[in-house]
Amino acid sequence: MLVEEFGLTPEQVHAESRLDELGVDSLATVEFMFMLEDKFKLKMTGEPVPIKTVGDIAREVDAMVAKQGIVLDAGGQAS
Amino acid sequence: MQRVVVTGVGAITPLGENADTLVQALNQGISGVRALDAPWTAQLASPLAAPVTVPVETHFPKLRRLVLDRVAQLSLLASREALSQSGLDFHGDAGLECGIFWGTGMGGATTLEQAYVESLLNKATRPRPSTIVMFMANSAAGQIGIEYKIRGPSFTYSSACSSSAVAIGEAFTAIREGRIRYAVAGGGEALLTLGVMKAWESLQTLAKPDPLHPEASCKPFSKDRSGFILGEGAAALILESAASAEARGAGILAEIIGYGNTTDASHITQPDAGGQARAMCAALSQAGVGPNEIHHINAHGTGTLVGDVSETQAIKQAFGEAARRIPISATKALHGHLMGATGAVEMVAALGALQTRTVPPTAHLDHPDPECDLDYVPEGARTLAVLDTVMSNSFGFGGNNAVLIARRYSS
Numbered sequence: 001m002l003v004e005e006f007g008l009t010p011e012q013v014h015a016e017s018r019l020d021e022l023g024v025d026s027l028a029t030v031e032f033m034f035m036l037e038d039k040f041k042l043k044m045t046g047e048p049v050p051i052k053t054v055g056d057i058a059r060e061v062d063a064m065v066a067k068q069g070i071v072l073d074a075g076g077q078a079s
Numbered sequence: 080m081q082r083v084v085v086t087g088v089g090a091i092t093p094l095g096e097n098a099d100t101l102v103q104a105l106n107q108g109i110s111g112v113r114a115l116d117a118p119w120t121a122q123l124a125s126p127l128a129a130p131v132t133v134p135v136e137t138h139f140p141k142l143r144r145l146v147l148d149r150v151a152q153l154s155l156l157a158s159r160e161a162l163s164q165s166g167l168d169f170h171g172d173a174g175l176e177c178g179i180f181w182g183t184g185m186g187g188a189t190t191l192e193q194a195y196v197e198s199l200l201n202k203a204t205r206p207r208p209s210t211i212v213m214f215m216a217n218s219a220a221g222q223i224g225i226e227y228k229i230r231g232p233s234f235t236y237s238s239a240c241s242s243s244a245v246a247i248g249e250a251f252t253a254i255r256e257g258r259i260r261y262a263v264a265g266g267g268e269a270l271l272t273l274g275v276m277k278a279w280e281s282l283q284t285l286a287k288p289d290p291l292h293p294e295a296s297c298k299p300f301s302k303d304r305s306g307f308i309l310g311e312g313a314a315a316l317i318l319e320s321a322a323s324a325e326a327r328g329a330g331i332l333a334e335i336i337g338y339g340n341t342t343d344a345s346h347i348t349q350p351d352a353g354g355q356a357r358a359m360c361a362a363l364s365q366a367g368v369g370p371n372e373i374h375h376i377n378a379h380g381t382g383t384l385v386g387d388v389s390e391t392q393a394i395k396q397a398f399g400e401a402a403r404r405i406p407i408s409a410t411k412a413l414h415g416h417l418m419g420a421t422g423a424v425e426m427v428a429a430l431g432a433l434q435t436r437t438v439p440p441t442a443h444l445d446h447p448d449p450e451c452d453l454d455y456v457p458e459g460a461r462t463l464a465v466l467d468t469v470m471s472n473s474f475g476f477g478g479n480n481a482v483l484i485a486r487r488y489s490s
Contacts, residue, residue, distance in 0.1 A: 024142065
Protein backbone atom coordinates (compact mmCIF):
# COMPACT_ATOMS: atom_id res chain seq x y z
CA MET A 1 0.00 0.00 0.00
CA LEU A 2 2.87 2.40 0.69
CA VAL A 3 4.07 1.73 -2.85
CA GLU A 4 0.65 2.03 -4.47
CA GLU A 5 -0.80 4.91 -2.51
CA PHE A 6 2.27 6.97 -1.64
CA GLY A 7 4.43 6.30 -4.70
CA LEU A 8 7.34 4.76 -2.75
CA THR A 9 9.46 2.07 -4.39
CA PRO A 10 9.47 -1.58 -3.15
CA GLU A 11 13.20 -1.18 -2.46
CA GLN A 12 12.46 1.63 0.01
CA VAL A 13 9.83 -0.21 2.01
CA HIS A 14 11.16 -2.66 4.63
CA ALA A 15 10.07 -3.44 8.17
CA GLU A 16 12.96 -1.41 9.54
CA SER A 17 12.52 1.57 7.15
CA ARG A 18 12.05 4.75 9.15
CA LEU A 19 8.90 6.63 8.11
CA ASP A 20 10.49 10.07 8.43
CA GLU A 21 13.33 9.00 6.14
CA LEU A 22 10.75 7.85 3.58
CA GLY A 23 9.14 11.29 3.69
CA VAL A 24 6.08 9.93 5.50
CA ASP A 25 5.40 12.63 8.11
CA SER A 26 2.88 12.51 10.95
CA LEU A 27 0.03 13.69 8.73
CA ALA A 28 0.80 11.07 6.08
CA THR A 29 1.04 8.42 8.81
CA VAL A 30 -2.48 9.26 9.99
CA GLU A 31 -3.64 9.20 6.36
CA PHE A 32 -2.09 5.75 6.04
CA MET A 33 -3.73 4.53 9.25
CA PHE A 34 -7.11 5.62 7.86
CA MET A 35 -6.41 3.64 4.68
CA LEU A 36 -5.46 0.59 6.74
CA GLU A 37 -8.64 0.87 8.81
CA ASP A 38 -10.70 0.89 5.63
CA LYS A 39 -8.79 -1.97 4.02
CA PHE A 40 -8.85 -4.31 7.03
CA LYS A 41 -12.19 -3.06 8.39
CA LEU A 42 -10.60 -2.50 11.78
CA LYS A 43 -10.76 0.36 14.24
CA MET A 44 -7.61 1.83 15.67
CA THR A 45 -7.92 2.49 19.38
CA GLY A 46 -6.88 6.13 19.19
CA GLU A 47 -4.38 5.39 21.94
CA PRO A 48 -1.00 6.98 21.25
CA VAL A 49 1.32 4.33 19.86
CA PRO A 50 5.00 5.00 19.15
CA ILE A 51 5.29 4.53 15.39
CA LYS A 52 8.65 5.20 13.81
CA THR A 53 9.09 2.44 11.23
CA VAL A 54 7.08 0.50 8.67
CA GLY A 55 7.37 -2.52 11.00
CA ASP A 56 5.76 -0.53 13.84
CA ILE A 57 2.68 -0.01 11.66
CA ALA A 58 2.55 -3.68 10.66
CA ARG A 59 2.75 -4.78 14.31
CA GLU A 60 0.00 -2.38 15.33
CA VAL A 61 -2.27 -3.59 12.52
CA ASP A 62 -1.55 -7.26 13.39
CA ALA A 63 -2.39 -6.58 17.03
CA MET A 64 -5.66 -4.84 16.17
CA VAL A 65 -6.66 -7.54 13.67
CA ALA A 66 -6.12 -10.22 16.33
CA LYS A 67 -7.80 -8.23 19.10
CA GLN A 68 -10.85 -7.40 17.00
CA GLY A 69 -11.21 -10.96 15.68
CA ILE A 70 -10.89 -9.95 12.03
CA VAL A 71 -10.42 -12.85 9.62
CA LEU A 72 -8.24 -12.18 6.60
CA ASP A 73 -8.39 -14.29 3.43
CA ALA A 74 -5.33 -15.57 1.56
CA GLY A 75 -5.02 -12.25 -0.28
CA GLY A 76 -4.92 -10.31 2.99
CA GLN A 77 -8.43 -8.90 2.51
CA ALA A 78 -10.85 -8.64 5.43
CA SER A 79 -13.73 -11.04 4.84
CA MET B 80 11.31 54.69 -1.55
CA GLN B 81 12.63 51.75 -3.56
CA ARG B 82 11.75 51.28 -7.23
CA VAL B 83 10.10 47.89 -7.75
CA VAL B 84 10.62 45.72 -10.82
CA VAL B 85 9.35 42.42 -12.18
CA THR B 86 12.04 39.82 -12.84
CA GLY B 87 9.90 36.76 -13.46
CA VAL B 88 6.39 35.79 -14.49
CA GLY B 89 4.57 32.48 -14.51
CA ALA B 90 1.06 31.41 -15.44
CA ILE B 91 -0.77 28.14 -15.77
CA THR B 92 -4.15 28.89 -17.26
CA PRO B 93 -6.91 27.57 -19.52
CA LEU B 94 -4.70 28.88 -22.34
CA GLY B 95 -1.71 26.70 -21.56
CA GLU B 96 1.12 25.72 -19.33
CA ASN B 97 3.05 28.98 -19.12
CA ALA B 98 2.97 32.75 -19.47
CA ASP B 99 4.10 32.70 -23.12
CA THR B 100 1.26 30.43 -24.19
CA LEU B 101 -1.18 32.74 -22.40
CA VAL B 102 0.06 35.87 -24.17
CA GLN B 103 0.23 34.18 -27.57
CA ALA B 104 -3.22 32.61 -27.29
CA LEU B 105 -4.74 35.95 -26.27
CA ASN B 106 -3.20 37.70 -29.27
CA GLN B 107 -4.47 34.94 -31.56
CA GLY B 108 -7.95 35.07 -30.07
CA ILE B 109 -7.87 31.42 -28.95
CA SER B 110 -10.49 30.57 -26.33
CA GLY B 111 -9.95 28.27 -23.35
CA VAL B 112 -13.70 27.86 -22.83
CA ARG B 113 -15.13 24.39 -23.37
CA ALA B 114 -17.67 21.90 -21.99
CA LEU B 115 -16.30 20.25 -18.86
CA ASP B 116 -15.76 16.53 -19.23
CA ALA B 117 -17.38 15.32 -15.99
CA PRO B 118 -20.57 13.31 -15.44
CA TRP B 119 -21.90 15.81 -12.86
CA THR B 120 -22.16 18.56 -15.46
CA ALA B 121 -25.58 17.04 -16.26
CA GLN B 122 -26.75 18.76 -13.06
CA LEU B 123 -25.69 22.18 -14.35
CA ALA B 124 -27.60 24.53 -16.63
CA SER B 125 -24.41 24.83 -18.70
CA PRO B 126 -21.31 22.61 -18.73
CA LEU B 127 -19.12 25.47 -19.97
CA ALA B 128 -16.00 26.45 -18.05
CA ALA B 129 -12.39 27.38 -18.66
CA PRO B 130 -10.39 24.53 -17.13
CA VAL B 131 -6.63 24.03 -17.09
CA THR B 132 -6.16 21.14 -19.53
CA VAL B 133 -2.40 20.59 -19.29
CA PRO B 134 -1.24 17.95 -16.78
CA VAL B 135 -1.03 19.31 -13.24
CA GLU B 136 -0.93 16.38 -10.78
CA THR B 137 1.90 14.61 -12.60
CA HIS B 138 4.32 17.35 -11.56
CA PHE B 139 4.14 16.16 -7.93
CA PRO B 140 5.04 12.84 -6.30
CA LYS B 141 2.10 10.95 -4.77
CA LEU B 142 3.33 11.50 -1.23
CA ARG B 143 3.52 15.28 -1.83
CA ARG B 144 0.04 15.31 -3.36
CA LEU B 145 -1.44 14.03 -0.09
CA VAL B 146 -1.46 17.62 1.18
CA LEU B 147 -1.82 19.56 -2.08
CA ASP B 148 -5.25 20.62 -3.27
CA ARG B 149 -5.42 21.50 -6.97
CA VAL B 150 -5.20 25.20 -6.08
CA ALA B 151 -1.87 24.63 -4.33
CA GLN B 152 -0.57 22.55 -7.24
CA LEU B 153 -1.46 25.28 -9.74
CA SER B 154 0.04 27.92 -7.45
CA LEU B 155 3.30 26.01 -7.09
CA LEU B 156 3.63 25.53 -10.86
CA ALA B 157 3.06 29.23 -11.61
CA SER B 158 5.54 30.20 -8.88
CA ARG B 159 8.11 27.73 -10.21
CA GLU B 160 7.97 29.25 -13.68
CA ALA B 161 8.30 32.79 -12.34
CA LEU B 162 11.19 31.85 -10.04
CA SER B 163 12.97 30.06 -12.84
CA GLN B 164 12.79 33.12 -15.07
CA SER B 165 14.03 35.39 -12.27
CA GLY B 166 17.11 33.24 -11.68
CA LEU B 167 16.59 33.57 -7.92
CA ASP B 168 17.12 30.73 -5.45
CA PHE B 169 15.76 31.23 -1.94
CA HIS B 170 17.36 28.27 -0.19
CA GLY B 171 20.06 30.55 1.23
CA ASP B 172 19.82 33.84 3.11
CA ALA B 173 17.88 35.45 0.24
CA GLY B 174 14.88 33.39 1.40
CA LEU B 175 14.77 35.48 4.59
CA GLU B 176 14.30 38.65 2.55
CA CYS B 177 11.49 37.32 0.35
CA GLY B 178 7.78 37.59 1.13
CA ILE B 179 4.83 35.60 -0.17
CA PHE B 180 1.75 37.57 -1.22
CA TRP B 181 -0.94 35.25 -2.51
CA GLY B 182 -4.56 35.72 -3.52
CA THR B 183 -7.35 33.19 -3.66
CA GLY B 184 -11.10 33.41 -3.57
CA MET B 185 -11.90 29.99 -2.18
CA GLY B 186 -8.67 28.16 -1.32
CA GLY B 187 -8.99 24.38 -1.62
CA ALA B 188 -12.53 24.19 -2.97
CA THR B 189 -12.17 20.63 -4.29
CA THR B 190 -10.99 19.34 -0.94
CA LEU B 191 -13.75 21.11 0.97
CA GLU B 192 -16.46 19.83 -1.34
CA GLN B 193 -15.09 16.29 -1.09
CA ALA B 194 -15.15 16.53 2.71
CA TYR B 195 -18.79 17.67 2.62
CA VAL B 196 -19.73 14.83 0.28
CA GLU B 197 -18.06 12.31 2.58
CA SER B 198 -19.56 13.76 5.75
CA LEU B 199 -23.07 14.59 4.59
CA LEU B 200 -23.86 12.11 1.84
CA ASN B 201 -21.72 9.12 2.67
CA LYS B 202 -21.87 8.90 6.44
CA ALA B 203 -19.87 5.69 6.60
CA THR B 204 -16.74 7.50 5.52
CA ARG B 205 -14.89 10.44 7.01
CA PRO B 206 -12.92 13.36 5.64
CA ARG B 207 -9.24 12.74 5.07
CA PRO B 208 -6.95 13.90 7.89
CA SER B 209 -5.31 16.42 5.58
CA THR B 210 -8.66 18.07 4.70
CA ILE B 211 -8.07 21.18 6.82
CA VAL B 212 -4.56 21.90 5.61
CA MET B 213 -5.67 21.47 2.00
CA PHE B 214 -8.71 23.75 2.01
CA MET B 215 -7.57 26.52 4.34
CA ALA B 216 -7.20 29.79 2.43
CA ASN B 217 -3.46 30.06 3.10
CA SER B 218 -2.60 26.52 1.99
CA ALA B 219 -1.07 27.71 -1.28
CA ALA B 220 1.01 30.43 0.41
CA GLY B 221 2.28 27.92 2.97
CA GLN B 222 3.16 25.38 0.30
CA ILE B 223 4.99 28.00 -1.79
CA GLY B 224 7.11 28.78 1.25
CA ILE B 225 7.82 25.11 1.92
CA GLU B 226 8.63 24.24 -1.69
CA TYR B 227 10.94 27.17 -2.42
CA LYS B 228 12.22 27.91 1.13
CA ILE B 229 10.83 31.44 1.20
CA ARG B 230 10.99 32.53 4.84
CA GLY B 231 10.03 36.21 4.99
CA PRO B 232 6.52 37.46 5.76
CA SER B 233 3.57 35.76 4.08
CA PHE B 234 0.06 37.00 3.47
CA THR B 235 -3.09 35.55 1.92
CA TYR B 236 -5.59 37.98 0.41
CA SER B 237 -9.18 37.05 -0.31
CA SER B 238 -11.22 39.80 -1.92
CA ALA B 239 -13.01 37.70 -4.53
CA CYS B 240 -12.11 38.74 -8.09
CA SER B 241 -9.45 41.26 -7.04
CA SER B 242 -7.55 38.95 -4.62
CA SER B 243 -4.37 38.47 -6.60
CA ALA B 244 -4.24 42.07 -7.84
CA VAL B 245 -4.33 43.10 -4.18
CA ALA B 246 -1.56 40.56 -3.47
CA ILE B 247 0.64 42.09 -6.18
CA GLY B 248 -0.16 45.62 -5.02
CA GLU B 249 0.67 44.85 -1.40
CA ALA B 250 3.92 43.09 -2.40
CA PHE B 251 4.84 46.14 -4.47
CA THR B 252 4.15 48.34 -1.44
CA ALA B 253 6.27 46.21 0.90
CA ILE B 254 9.29 46.31 -1.42
CA ARG B 255 8.76 49.99 -2.21
CA GLU B 256 8.85 50.80 1.50
CA GLY B 257 12.00 48.74 1.99
CA ARG B 258 10.46 46.09 4.25
CA ILE B 259 11.57 43.21 2.00
CA ARG B 260 13.81 42.83 -1.03
CA TYR B 261 11.92 40.17 -2.99
CA ALA B 262 8.36 38.89 -3.28
CA VAL B 263 6.49 36.04 -4.89
CA ALA B 264 3.13 37.62 -5.64
CA GLY B 265 0.07 36.33 -7.45
CA GLY B 266 -2.81 34.00 -6.89
CA GLY B 267 -4.46 30.68 -7.59
CA GLU B 268 -8.00 29.39 -7.95
CA ALA B 269 -9.46 25.92 -8.59
CA LEU B 270 -13.20 25.95 -7.98
CA LEU B 271 -14.67 24.00 -10.88
CA THR B 272 -16.70 21.70 -8.63
CA LEU B 273 -20.41 20.88 -8.81
CA GLY B 274 -21.36 22.72 -5.62
CA VAL B 275 -19.43 25.88 -6.45
CA MET B 276 -20.60 26.02 -10.06
CA LYS B 277 -24.24 25.54 -9.02
CA ALA B 278 -23.88 28.38 -6.52
CA TRP B 279 -22.53 30.64 -9.26
CA GLU B 280 -25.40 29.62 -11.52
CA SER B 281 -27.84 30.68 -8.81
CA LEU B 282 -26.25 34.12 -8.71
CA GLN B 283 -27.22 34.65 -12.39
CA THR B 284 -23.85 36.03 -13.44
CA LEU B 285 -22.65 33.21 -15.71
CA ALA B 286 -22.76 33.52 -19.49
CA LYS B 287 -25.49 31.75 -21.41
CA PRO B 288 -23.95 29.28 -23.86
CA ASP B 289 -23.60 30.61 -27.40
CA PRO B 290 -25.48 27.94 -29.37
CA LEU B 291 -23.21 28.07 -32.41
CA HIS B 292 -19.88 28.92 -30.80
CA PRO B 293 -19.85 27.85 -27.15
CA GLU B 294 -16.19 28.88 -26.82
CA ALA B 295 -17.35 32.44 -27.58
CA SER B 296 -20.06 32.58 -24.91
CA CYS B 297 -18.36 35.30 -22.86
CA LYS B 298 -18.73 38.58 -24.79
CA PRO B 299 -17.39 41.52 -22.76
CA PHE B 300 -18.64 44.98 -23.76
CA SER B 301 -20.84 43.45 -26.49
CA LYS B 302 -24.55 44.28 -26.57
CA ASP B 303 -25.39 40.55 -26.42
CA ARG B 304 -23.21 39.79 -23.39
CA SER B 305 -24.75 37.67 -20.64
CA GLY B 306 -22.04 37.09 -18.06
CA PHE B 307 -18.73 35.31 -17.51
CA ILE B 308 -17.35 31.79 -17.66
CA LEU B 309 -15.75 30.35 -14.53
CA GLY B 310 -12.11 29.40 -14.95
CA GLU B 311 -9.20 28.02 -12.95
CA GLY B 312 -5.46 28.54 -12.88
CA ALA B 313 -2.68 30.49 -11.23
CA ALA B 314 -0.21 33.23 -12.03
CA ALA B 315 2.85 34.56 -10.21
CA LEU B 316 5.17 37.55 -10.45
CA ILE B 317 8.60 37.84 -8.90
CA LEU B 318 8.94 41.39 -7.66
CA GLU B 319 12.26 42.79 -6.55
CA SER B 320 13.80 46.12 -5.69
CA ALA B 321 15.34 47.66 -8.80
CA ALA B 322 18.61 48.08 -6.91
CA SER B 323 18.73 44.34 -6.18
CA ALA B 324 17.84 43.35 -9.73
CA GLU B 325 20.41 45.75 -11.21
CA ALA B 326 23.12 44.56 -8.82
CA ARG B 327 22.73 40.95 -9.84
CA GLY B 328 22.29 41.74 -13.53
CA ALA B 329 18.80 40.27 -13.69
CA GLY B 330 16.59 40.58 -16.73
CA ILE B 331 14.00 43.23 -15.87
CA LEU B 332 10.61 42.75 -17.52
CA ALA B 333 8.87 45.88 -16.23
CA GLU B 334 8.60 48.31 -13.34
CA ILE B 335 5.51 48.49 -11.14
CA ILE B 336 4.82 52.16 -10.52
CA GLY B 337 1.31 52.48 -9.15
CA TYR B 338 -1.31 50.69 -7.07
CA GLY B 339 -4.72 51.90 -6.05
CA ASN B 340 -7.10 50.08 -3.70
CA THR B 341 -10.57 51.35 -2.78
CA THR B 342 -13.86 50.04 -1.41
CA ASP B 343 -17.21 50.90 -3.00
CA ALA B 344 -19.11 50.80 0.30
CA SER B 345 -22.34 50.59 -1.69
CA HIS B 346 -23.44 47.02 -2.53
CA ILE B 347 -22.05 43.52 -2.08
CA THR B 348 -22.31 42.60 -5.79
CA GLN B 349 -23.24 45.71 -7.80
CA PRO B 350 -20.13 47.64 -8.79
CA ASP B 351 -19.82 51.36 -8.26
CA ALA B 352 -18.16 53.39 -11.00
CA GLY B 353 -17.10 55.99 -8.46
CA GLY B 354 -15.20 53.46 -6.34
CA GLN B 355 -13.54 51.99 -9.42
CA ALA B 356 -12.55 55.44 -10.72
CA ARG B 357 -11.07 56.34 -7.33
CA ALA B 358 -8.85 53.24 -7.48
CA MET B 359 -7.63 54.17 -10.98
CA CYS B 360 -6.96 57.75 -9.89
CA ALA B 361 -5.08 56.57 -6.80
CA ALA B 362 -2.86 54.34 -8.94
CA LEU B 363 -2.25 57.15 -11.46
CA SER B 364 -1.40 59.54 -8.65
CA GLN B 365 1.09 57.17 -7.04
CA ALA B 366 2.63 56.42 -10.44
CA GLY B 367 2.92 60.12 -11.15
CA VAL B 368 1.56 59.71 -14.67
CA GLY B 369 -1.25 61.56 -16.38
CA PRO B 370 -4.24 60.12 -18.26
CA ASN B 371 -2.46 60.50 -21.61
CA GLU B 372 0.46 58.42 -20.47
CA ILE B 373 -1.47 55.13 -20.06
CA HIS B 374 -1.19 53.28 -23.37
CA HIS B 375 -3.29 50.19 -22.63
CA ILE B 376 -5.78 48.98 -20.03
CA ASN B 377 -6.46 45.33 -19.27
CA ALA B 378 -10.05 45.77 -18.12
CA HIS B 379 -11.78 43.82 -15.41
CA GLY B 380 -14.31 43.28 -18.22
CA THR B 381 -16.25 40.30 -16.95
CA GLY B 382 -19.00 40.45 -19.56
CA THR B 383 -21.85 41.06 -17.13
CA LEU B 384 -24.55 43.54 -18.13
CA VAL B 385 -23.94 45.84 -15.18
CA GLY B 386 -20.20 45.41 -14.70
CA ASP B 387 -19.07 46.43 -18.19
CA VAL B 388 -21.16 49.63 -18.14
CA SER B 389 -19.81 50.53 -14.71
CA GLU B 390 -16.19 50.02 -15.77
CA THR B 391 -16.74 52.06 -18.94
CA GLN B 392 -18.13 54.93 -16.86
CA ALA B 393 -15.30 54.58 -14.34
CA ILE B 394 -12.61 54.80 -17.05
CA LYS B 395 -14.30 57.94 -18.39
CA GLN B 396 -14.39 59.45 -14.90
CA ALA B 397 -10.73 58.67 -14.25
CA PHE B 398 -9.30 59.54 -17.68
CA GLY B 399 -11.64 62.21 -19.04
CA GLU B 400 -11.16 62.85 -22.75
CA ALA B 401 -8.14 60.52 -22.84
CA ALA B 402 -10.43 57.54 -22.17
CA ARG B 403 -11.40 57.33 -25.85
CA ARG B 404 -7.79 57.06 -27.01
CA ILE B 405 -6.78 54.10 -24.81
CA PRO B 406 -6.96 50.55 -26.25
CA ILE B 407 -8.85 48.49 -23.64
CA SER B 408 -8.86 44.67 -23.63
CA ALA B 409 -11.13 42.31 -21.73
CA THR B 410 -9.15 39.09 -21.88
CA LYS B 411 -11.65 37.14 -19.72
CA ALA B 412 -13.50 36.45 -22.99
CA LEU B 413 -10.72 33.95 -23.74
CA HIS B 414 -9.20 32.76 -20.44
CA GLY B 415 -12.40 32.88 -18.41
CA HIS B 416 -12.87 34.42 -14.99
CA LEU B 417 -10.25 32.89 -12.71
CA MET B 418 -11.64 34.62 -9.62
CA GLY B 419 -8.84 34.93 -7.04
CA ALA B 420 -6.21 34.24 -9.71
CA THR B 421 -7.61 36.48 -12.40
CA GLY B 422 -5.93 39.74 -11.38
CA ALA B 423 -2.49 38.11 -11.55
CA VAL B 424 -3.28 36.37 -14.85
CA GLU B 425 -4.40 39.68 -16.35
CA MET B 426 -1.31 41.45 -15.01
CA VAL B 427 0.81 38.83 -16.77
CA ALA B 428 -1.24 39.54 -19.92
CA ALA B 429 -0.70 43.29 -19.51
CA LEU B 430 3.05 42.79 -19.04
CA GLY B 431 3.01 40.59 -22.16
CA ALA B 432 1.39 43.44 -24.07
CA LEU B 433 4.11 45.77 -22.78
CA GLN B 434 6.86 43.45 -23.90
CA THR B 435 5.41 42.63 -27.32
CA ARG B 436 4.01 46.14 -27.86
CA THR B 437 0.86 44.29 -28.90
CA VAL B 438 -2.54 44.74 -27.29
CA PRO B 439 -4.69 41.59 -27.21
CA PRO B 440 -8.23 41.86 -28.56
CA THR B 441 -11.50 41.87 -26.68
CA ALA B 442 -12.80 38.72 -28.32
CA HIS B 443 -16.43 38.04 -29.25
CA LEU B 444 -17.37 41.74 -29.30
CA ASP B 445 -19.59 41.58 -32.38
CA HIS B 446 -22.42 43.89 -31.36
CA PRO B 447 -21.26 47.23 -29.95
CA ASP B 448 -23.23 48.52 -26.98
CA PRO B 449 -23.95 52.29 -26.99
CA GLU B 450 -23.37 52.25 -23.24
CA CYS B 451 -19.91 50.74 -23.73
CA ASP B 452 -18.43 53.16 -26.24
CA LEU B 453 -14.65 53.09 -25.70
CA ASP B 454 -11.92 51.45 -27.81
CA TYR B 455 -12.07 47.77 -26.79
CA VAL B 456 -9.91 46.45 -29.66
CA PRO B 457 -12.62 44.17 -31.10
CA GLU B 458 -10.91 43.59 -34.45
CA GLY B 459 -7.98 41.49 -33.22
CA ALA B 460 -4.55 42.03 -31.70
CA ARG B 461 -3.15 45.48 -32.37
CA THR B 462 0.52 46.41 -32.40
CA LEU B 463 1.19 49.94 -31.18
CA ALA B 464 4.03 52.28 -32.10
CA VAL B 465 4.20 53.38 -28.46
CA LEU B 466 3.26 51.03 -25.65
CA ASP B 467 5.27 51.85 -22.56
CA THR B 468 2.76 52.04 -19.71
CA VAL B 469 -0.12 49.67 -18.90
CA MET B 470 -2.91 49.52 -16.33
CA SER B 471 -4.70 46.39 -15.09
CA ASN B 472 -8.10 46.69 -13.38
CA SER B 473 -9.54 44.16 -10.95
CA PHE B 474 -12.84 44.65 -9.14
CA GLY B 475 -14.20 42.15 -6.63
CA PHE B 476 -17.53 41.27 -5.10
CA GLY B 477 -17.65 42.98 -1.75
CA GLY B 478 -16.80 46.21 -3.52
CA ASN B 479 -13.01 45.99 -3.52
CA ASN B 480 -11.20 47.66 -6.42
CA ALA B 481 -7.50 47.07 -7.12
CA VAL B 482 -5.64 48.79 -9.94
CA LEU B 483 -2.01 48.22 -10.94
CA ILE B 484 0.19 50.26 -13.28
CA ALA B 485 3.45 49.04 -14.84
CA ARG B 486 5.83 50.59 -17.34
CA ARG B 487 8.81 49.65 -19.44
CA TYR B 488 11.87 49.84 -17.22
CA SER B 489 14.67 52.24 -17.79
CA SER B 490 17.40 52.81 -15.26
